[in-house]
Amino acid sequence: MTDKSSTKKFAGTNSAAPSGDGRIEISNVTKIYDPGGVNVCAVSDCSFDIEAGEFCVVVGPSGCGKTTLLNAIAGFHSISDGEIRLDGDVLCSATKMAEPGADRMVVFQNGALFPWCTVLKNVMYGPSVQGRMTSHQARAAALDILRELGLSEIGDAYPNEISSGMRRRVEIARALINDPKALLLDEPFRALDALTKGVAQEFLLQAYDRMKKTVFFITHDLEEALFLGTKVVIMTTRPCRVRKMITVDLPRPRTYKVRSSKRYLELKREVFDAVHEEALKAFKAGERELA
Numbered sequence: 001m002t003d004k005s006s007t008k009k010f011a012g013t014n015s016a017a018p019s020g021d022g023r024i025e026i027s028n029v030t031k032i033y034d035p036g037g038v039n040v041c042a043v044s045d046c047s048f049d050i051e052a053g054e055f056c057v058v059v060g061p062s063g064c065g066k067t068t069l070l071n072a073i074a075g076f077h078s079i080s081d082g083e084i085r086l087d088g089d090v091l092c093s094a095t096k097m098a099e100p101g102a103d104r105m106v107v108f109q110n111g112a113l114f115p116w117c118t119v120l121k122n123v124m125y126g127p128s129v130q131g132r133m134t135s136h137q138a139r140a141a142a143l144d145i146l147r148e149l150g151l152s153e154i155g156d157a158y159p160n161e162i163s164s165g166m167r168r169r170v171e172i173a174r175a176l177i178n179d180p181k182a183l184l185l186d187e188p189f190r191a192l193d194a195l196t197k198g199v200a201q202e203f204l205l206q207a208y209d210r211m212k213k214t215v216f217f218i219t220h221d222l223e224e225a226l227f228l229g230t231k232v233v234i235m236t237t238r239p240c241r242v243r244k245m246i247t248v249d250l251p252r253p254r255t256y257k258v259r260s261s262k263r264y265l266e267l268k269r270e271v272f273d274a275v276h277e278e279a280l281k282a283f284k285a286g287e288r289e290l291a
């Protein structure tokens with residue numbers, strides 16, 4: 001199966017950061033798991049760029065290869081072909097695996113706060129344990145970021161004393177204290193109920209508007225993608241490559257009210273149409289495989 005458009009480079013137009021800090025270039029990336037054995041091609045010849053400071057949301061069917069792509073950027077596994085660059089430097093290629101680093105902080109689906117540490121200690125943990133800050137500096141930085149993000153009141157609470165939505169916010173603060181170039185989030189709000197999710201999304205938008213980090217955000221929730229992103233990259237079914245890219249030209253700062261705007265509804269139709277077409281294609285391919 002070949003698709004000429006897959007080798008085309010997509011680039012966003014809605015850059016929010018002033019410099020080239022945090023620009024990610026994904027070029028012709030292929031990832032094959034266990035090539036000598038089960039040989040699962042998760043990502044195939046996938047190319048797109050994320051501008052510095054851009055909020056890029058990646059959507060696609062379950063199992064299409066989104067997490068595989070994020071893990072390659074984070075340095076959790078290798079790629080089989082192509083390369084990924086950060087600010088022009090090769091992060092990973094067929095011969096080089098990215099090293100995990102504080103310049104790319106990951107917020108996982110299931111969260112990872114230490115239950116035995118207060119919120120403040122959780123937030124200051126990374127930079128102090130990695131020796132990038134003294135414990136005194138890390139504490140001051142953690143207090144700063146909690147204040148900046150409106151979380152000061154829960155600094156002394158333990159994770160099991162705050163709501164799941166609050167825990168997600170603390171995890172975002174814990175990532176941002178490292179002043180990363182890029183924030184990589186893999187369906188961070190997946191398990192939240194609709195109301196909590198809406199509030200957590202608004203929190204992330206406020207953090208983004210303040211910090212202007214490059215964001216790589218995975219979700220299968222199309223409304224979430226539109227609400228948060230400056231661009232939405234719609235992936236094909238596995239193996240993952242770019243199906244369509246949509247620039248989300250909704251005004252910022254955004255609040256939940258944007259969801260009832262005319263432009264939001266237009267974009268929603270565009271995203272849903274693209275995803276629906278892709279789902280039909282996958283369904284037909286499945287029928288052919290069974291025939």
Ligand SMILES: Nc1ncnc2c1ncn2[C@@H]1O[C@H](COP(=O)(O)OP(=O)(O)O)[C@@H](O)[C@H]1O
Pocket residue numbers: 033034040041042060061062063064065066067068069238
């Ligand atoms: N370690 C692995 N070995 C073999 N196949 C894997 C491995 N990890 C993921 N896969 C497969 O690669 C495909 C893409 O997985 P993933 O990137 O997790 O998808 P997504 O995040 O889009 O749901 C899936 O079919 C999955 O089963």
Ligand SMILES: [Mg+2]
Pocket residue numbers: 066067068186
């Ligand atoms: Mg995934």
